[in-house]
Amino acid sequence: MSLIQTEDSKSPSARVRATYAQIEKAFGRVPNAMAVFSASPTLLEQQWESIQYYRNHPTLGFPLLAMIRMLVSQENRCEYCVGFNAAMLMEVCGLSADQIAAVKRDPANAPLEEKDRAMLNLVLKAVHTPLEVQAADLDRVRALGWRDGEIFDAVAHGARNLAVDVIFNTFKIDRDF
Numbered sequence: 001m002s003l004i005q006t007e008d009s010k011s012p013s014a015r016v017r018a019t020y021a022q023i024e025k026a027f028g029r030v031p032n033a034m035a036v037f038s039a040s041p042t043l044l045e046q047q048w049e050s051i052q053y054y055r056n057h058p059t060l061g062f063p064l065l066a067m068i069r070m071l072v073s074q075e076n077r078c079e080y081c082v083g084f085n086a087a088m089l090m091e092v093c094g095l096s097a098d099q100i101a102a103v104k105r106d107p108a109n110a111p112l113e114e115k116d117r118a119m120l121n122l123v124l125k126a127v128h129t130p131l132e133v134q135a136a137d138l139d140r141v142r143a144l145g146w147r148d149g150e151i152f153d154a155v156a157h158g159a160r161n162l163a164v165d166v167i168f169n170t171f172k173i174d175r176d177f
Helices: 014-027 032-039 041-055 062-075 079-093 097-105 114-128 135-143 148-171
Strands: none
Touching: 014 032, 014 041, 032 041, 032 079, 032 148, 041 148, 062 079, 062 097, 062 114, 062 148, 079 097, 079 148, 114 135, 114 148, 135 148
8 A cells, every 4th residue: 555645546636537537548547656646636747748748759669668667667676667667568569578587687688679779778877877978878879860859858758767766666656557
């Protein structure tokens, strides 16, 4: 049970109800990963807007984004996020448990195109050792076709995931997948 009170999806306040309806339409239910944000309706709305932005991103694909979240969360020991994203990679992308384990051991094993794997590595470096990121790191992904706005979006996605990991770990949200 979460350490913080959240709004029940069956009887939320009017403000939360509107966001929950959108979440249910997209996922068929309101996962605990979203319900925890109902403690602050404004942050729930912001989190949902961010999720929608990345779900519809024109160039950052689902496998790359899910691997970013899984690997950032692995470093932060957020078991909810690691498990949720691993499950999504298996269900949506068809990855096997062995492939997921290999990626967790070494991101170089990620079954992604070279361009996406390079972006994954840049994001992980940015999130874990931001002071070590150099112009050459960005030049490498640019040479593979990434534009600066896409690089920014990918790094921001990883950085936002750090905050989500802190929230989930602090409030002990229950695994519901």
